[in-house]
Amino acid sequence: MTAARAAKAGGFDGVGGTGGTGGSGGGGGDSFPPPFQAAVTALSETRPRPEVRLTPLPPPKRLAPFAFALEATVNEPEDEAVELADGRFVLLHDPQGQDGWRGTFRVVTLCRAELEPEIAGDPLLPEVTWSWLTGALEARSAGYTEPSGTVTRSSSAFFGGLAERAAEEVLEIRASWTPEGTAPDAAAHLTAWCELLCQCAGLPPETGEGTSVVQLPQRRGPR
Numbered sequence: 001m002t003a004a005r006a007a008k009a010g011g012f013d014g015v016g017g018t019g020g021t022g023g024s025g026g027g028g029g030d031s032f033p034p035p036f037q038a039a040v041t042a043l044s045e046t047r048p049r050p051e052v053r054l055t056p057l058p059p060p061k062r063l064a065p066f067a068f069a070l071e072a073t074v075n076e077p078e079d080e081a082v083e084l085a086d087g088r089f090v091l092l093h094d095p096q097g098q099d100g101w102r103g104t105f106r107v108v109t110l111c112r113a114e115l116e117p118e119i120a121g122d123p124l125l126p127e128v129t130w131s132w133l134t135g136a137l138e139a140r141s142a143g144y145t146e147p148s149g150t151v152t153r154s155s156s157a158f159f160g161g162l163a164e165r166a167a168e169e170v171l172e173i174r175a176s177w178t179p180e181g182t183a184p185d186a187a188a189h190l191t192a193w194c195e196l197l198c199q200c201a202g203l204p205p206e207t208g209e210g211t212s213v214v215q216l217p218q219r220r221g222p223r
Contacts, residue, residue: 032066036093039105039186040068043091046187048194049206051077057088064092064106072194074113074201084201085113089193091186102146103178105186109193111173113200115153120169126151132199133175136192142185149175171200 032040048054051074059067069090076082092106119125129151137144152172158165173196179189 033093033095035104035183036066036068038183039091039093042185042187043068043070043089043190046190048191049198049203051075051084051201051203052194052198054194060090060092063090063108064094064098066093067091070190072197074197074203077203084203085111085197087111087193087197089190091189100146101178103180104182105179105184106176107144107179107189107193108176109174111171111175111193111197111200113171113197113202115169115171117167117169120153120155120171125153125171129171129173129196129200130175133173133193133196136195136199137177137189140188140192140195142188142192143180144177144189145180147175147177149173173200 046054053073053075054070055072057069057071059069061067067090069088071088072086073083074085076084087110090108092108093104094101094106095104097104098106122128130149133149134147150173152174154170154172156168156170158167179186
């Protein structure tokens with residue numbers, strides 16, 4: 001089960017709130033604070049590169065009064081049936097702020113991608129992939145504070161009836177940060193995170209993007 005699908009199964013529909021909304025859903029826009037409403041509109045209108053597909057998810061209900069969630073998948077450019085990476089992007093909003101946020105918005109993300117074994121063994125992989133996130137945010141002028149997260153590598157070997165499956169090496173990046181300002185450029189934050197997802201998938205930069213960042217090699221095919 002991919003991370004995005006796991007989020008669905010766990011009860012993670014796009015936009016919701018408890019601050020007087022009486023439930024979730026995109027209707028009743030007047031019931032949402034204007035800064036949150038503007039951020040959701042910006043996220044809904046964001047169009048990343050063609051390989052990335054964004055789909056609304058049911059948002060978490062207990063982390064903040066208002067939340068908006070998206071799942072993302074990155075597909076092989078020449079074969080859309082091959083999924084290279086997946087994840088979720090959640091925007092939280094609490095007009096009163098929360099301890100640890102130092103702001104009224106918080107972004108919470110998860111990114112997963114399979115790796116080739118020789119890449120998974122690189123001791124610098126966690127530091128490099130975390131720098132991709134911070135570098136993408138800075139390149140998009142998406143100001144942020146209070147970053148926090150983990151980079152995890154996991155290995156799976158298969159036995160018995162699954163013995164024919166090749167071993168899997170998975171990279172997982174969980175990251176959260178506080179967008180600067182009371183009306184942050186939510187689209188810039190989402191676009192930067194999508195760039196991280198594409199880098200983890202091993203896609204080359206789009207035309208016009210910088211080429212000094214090292215990408216991970218793409219997987220050799222579906223596992």
